[in-house]
Amino acid sequence: MALPLILIIVLLVGYPALFSIHMATLNKSMERFVGFENFTFLFSRETFWMVVRQSVVFAVTAVVFKALIGFCVAHFVHNIPAKGQRKWRGMLLVPWVIPPAMSTLAWLWLFDPSYSAFNWILEGVGIAPVNWLGDPNWARFAVILVNVWFGAPFFMIMYLAALKSVPEQLYEAAAIDGANWWQKLWYVTLPMMRNIIAITVLFSLIVTFANFDIVRVLTAGGPVDQTHVFATWAFKLGIESSDLPLGAAVSLFMFPILAIAAIFILRDINQRGNEA
Amino acid sequence: MAVARTSMKGDRRKAMIWSYVFLGMFVVFFLTPPVYMLITSLKSNAEISAAVSPWWIFAPTLENYVELLSSPTYLTFFRNSALVSILVVTITMLVSIPAAFALSRMKFWGSATLATGVFLTYLIPETLLFIPLFKIFVFVHDLTGIELINRWWVLVILYPTLTVPFCTWIMIGYFGSIPKELDEAALIDGAGYLQILTKIFIPVALPGIIAATIFAFTVSWAQFLYPLAFTTSADQLVLPVGIITTLIRGDVFTWGQIMTGALLGAAPPLIIYAFLMDYYIAGLTAGATKG
Numbered sequence: 001m002a003l004p005l006i007l008i009i010v011l012l013v014g015y016p017a018l019f020s021i022h023m024a025t026l027n028k029s030m031e032r033f034v035g036f037e038n039f040t041f042l043f044s045r046e047t048f049w050m051v052v053r054q055s056v057v058f059a060v061t062a063v064v065f066k067a068l069i070g071f072c073v074a075h076f077v078h079n080i081p082a083k084g085q086r087k088w089r090g091m092l093l094v095p096w097v098i099p100p101a102m103s104t105l106a107w108l109w110l111f112d113p114s115y116s117a118f119n120w121i122l123e124g125v126g127i128a129p130v131n132w133l134g135d136p137n138w139a140r141f142a143v144i145l146v147n148v149w150f151g152a153p154f155f156m157i158m159y160l161a162a163l164k165s166v167p168e169q170l171y172e173a174a175a176i177d178g179a180n181w182w183q184k185l186w187y188v189t190l191p192m193m194r195n196i197i198a199i200t201v202l203f204s205l206i207v208t209f210a211n212f213d214i215v216r217v218l219t220a221g222g223p224v225d226q227t228h229v230f231a232t233w234a235f236k237l238g239i240e241s242s243d244l245p246l247g248a249a250v251s252l253f254m255f256p257i258l259a260i261a262a263i264f265i266l267r268d269i270n271q272r273g274n275e276a
Numbered sequence: 277m278a279v280a281r282t283s284m285k286g287d288r289r290k291a292m293i294w295s296y297v298f299l300g301m302f303v304v305f306f307l308t309p310p311v312y313m314l315i316t317s318l319k320s321n322a323e324i325s326a327a328v329s330p331w332w333i334f335a336p337t338l339e340n341y342v343e344l345l346s347s348p349t350y351l352t353f354f355r356n357s358a359l360v361s362i363l364v365v366t367i368t369m370l371v372s373i374p375a376a377f378a379l380s381r382m383k384f385w386g387s388a389t390l391a392t393g394v395f396l397t398y399l400i401p402e403t404l405l406f407i408p409l410f411k412i413f414v415f416v417h418d419l420t421g422i423e424l425i426n427r428w429w430v431l432v433i434l435y436p437t438l439t440v441p442f443c444t445w446i447m448i449g450y451f452g453s454i455p456k457e458l459d460e461a462a463l464i465d466g467a468g469y470l471q472i473l474t475k476i477f478i479p480v481a482l483p484g485i486i487a488a489t490i491f492a493f494t495v496s497w498a499q500f501l502y503p504l505a506f507t508t509s510a511d512q513l514v515l516p517v518g519i520i521t522t523l524i525r526g527d528v529f530t531w532g533q534i535m536t537g538a539l540l541g542a543a544p545p546l547i548i549y550a551f552l553m554d555y556y557i558a559g560l561t562a563g564a565t566k567g
Contacts, residue, residue, distance in 0.1 A: 001374035001375060001377060001378040001382075002374070002375040002378045002379060002387075002390060004370075004371040004374075004375070005371055005372065005375035005390075005394070005440060005444060006390065008371065008436055008437060008440050009393060009394065009397050009441070012405075012409070012433070012434070012436070012437045013397045013400055013405065013437050013441075014397075015412070016405045016408035016409045016412060017400060017404065017405065017408070019408040019411070019412065020404065020405070020407060020408040023407070023408055023411060030411070069302070072298070073298075073299070073302050075295075076295040076296075076298050076299045076302070077295075077299065079291050079292055079295035080292055080295050080296060080299070081292075086553075088299055088303070089557075090550075090553055091303050091306070091307065092299075092302065092303060092306055093549070093553075093557070094306060094307060094310060094546070094549075095306050095309070095310075097494070097542075097545050097546055097549045097556075098310060098542040098545065098546065099494075099497060099498030099500070099516055099541065099542060099545065100498065100500070101498065101500040101516035101517075101519075101520065102498075102516060102519070102538040102539075102541050102542045103309050103310065103538075103542070105313075105519070105520070105534055105535070105538045106309035106310065106312055106313045106535065106538065107309055109312070109313075109316065109529075109531050109534070109535060110308075110309065110312060112529075112531075115324070115325070115330060115531070117312060117330040117331060120329065120330050120331070121331075149305070149306065149309070152306075153306065154560065157557055157560055157561060158560075158561060161561045206399055206401065207401065210401030210402075210403045210404065211403075212402075212403050212500070212501045213500045213501070216500070216501075216504075217500075217520060230403070231401075231403035231501075234403065234407060235403075235406075235501070235504075235505065238406075238407045238410070239406075239407070239410065239505050244407055244410065244411050247407045248407045248408060251403060251404050251407055252404075254401070254403065254404055255404065258399060258400070258401070258404075261399070262396060262399050265395075265399070266392065266395070266396075
């Protein structure tokens with residue numbers, strides 16, 4: 001009964017994953033084995049190191065802010081009376097529901113060089129317009145902002161579920177012992193949520209590190225390749241410039257972080273499996 | 277004591293008011309892009325390029341909607357998206373429900389490894405796979421003559437790699453929570469595995485199946501990288517790629533139409549979410565907590 005599942009995993013995931021390693025050792029027309037030439041070529045290019053840096057900065061900054069905002073918003077929702085929570089939660093999850101390629105178009109239009117609705121507000125309060133996607137630093141800020149906007153609601157939902165599972169007695173006991181809100185947060189909430197925080201951060205790190213949609217639609221890697229992450233650069237080299245092996249080599253650099261995150265997640269799951 | 281209690285109540289009240297204030301701010305942040313999509317979609321091109329407030333509609337019009345919904349190209353994107361998503365959901369369910377049943381109940385050789393494998397597959401992003409898959413499809417064409425590139429139905433082959441692992445994984449969780457006594461009782465009554473699956477597991481785990489279905493649908497509807505890499509001609513495109521490649525012509529951005537197209541493209545998942553929010557959220561949280 002599990003045969004179709006095995007076929008999908010082996011033929012459409014396992015085989016391509018291994019094949020991409022083989023591909024990365026071939027020349028552009030894929031007729032000749034070149035060993036590590038693709039990699040040494042990448043290492044010699046400045047753009048590659050820029051992409052490495054941008055991928056790391058993009059993923060780490062975005063995940064940190066998603067986690068922080070998600071954590072705060074989950075607390076705000078948790079603080080209000082139970083009967084209103086559903087409505088707020090419903091509105092707050094909307095960014096996660098809209099397909100990212102579609103919502104990023106809205107952001108692209110909000111950042112438009114000549115009609116930017118944000119600049120219109122800025123001008124209204126007397127601030128010079130910002131070249132959101134044309135200036136490299138603002139463009140880097142913009143892709144991170146959109147990613148945080150898209151991902152924070154997911155963290156909010158996960159943390160809210162975790163908050164609800166913390167037994168009320170623990171807070172009562174802490175209150176009797178004279179704990180202030182900070183101590184309650186540090187000694188009760190955070191330890192109880194440790195697992196869920198770890199696993200959502202790891203998940204999100206994987207997804208954000210491998211992000212494609214947002215960067216592709218918002219900046220397509222520009223200006224001058226400054227906002228490329230591994231996935232968008234691999235697409236540009238592999239599909240648009242039809243150098244598939246080089247694209248495969250670039251995308252393989254996503255693998256180490258994936259493997260590390262996967263090991264941690266699996267360890268956590270096994271531990272919980274043993275406890276149960 | 278009485279003073280302490282009222283001050284605690286006061287603290288609660290203060291925390292609540294501040295929570296509302298901050299929630300309001302975050303709702304504005306989270307809802308600005310979709311609301312702005314709606315605003316722009318209701319404007320004429322003349323108004324969009326006029327030097328008036330972009331945040332207000334002075335002369336609301338439905339012309340963008342009329343134009344898009346009567347455009348055969350846009351309707352083709354919509355049809356392709358709907359076809360792909362429905363087929364992918366069907367395949368996903370047909371594959372992952374029996375597989376999850378087998379993995380949660382029949383202990384066979386390698387079943388534990390397979391369960392871990394399913395989870396690992398879920399962690400492998402499509403951005404790692406699209407290049408080798410592209411080349412493999414070219415090989416398949418050279419070997420068998422079947423053209424796989426630039427055909428909308430090839431997405432039906434590709435998307436299950438994104439949906440099946442996660443759906444199987446959460447279904448294993450839901451099936452695992454069904455008490456063993458239920459299927460033992462059914463076995464004693466002479467039921468076979470198929471009957472146990474259809475008469476007990478599927479009805480009991482229906483909320484999980486609905487959550488998995490919603491997940492599979494939203495993932496297929498939103499997927500952007502595979503169609504961008506694998507399909508190119510206008511009649512083969514799905515919505516996300518179609519809007520981006522055909523409505524943006526060179527440097528000419530018809531923003532009214534783009535926003536209308538994007539909003540209509542976002543509508544199916546939003547509608548599902550509005551009506552089945554609890555299942556949607558159950559599916560979201562199950563992935564990380566059911567493990």
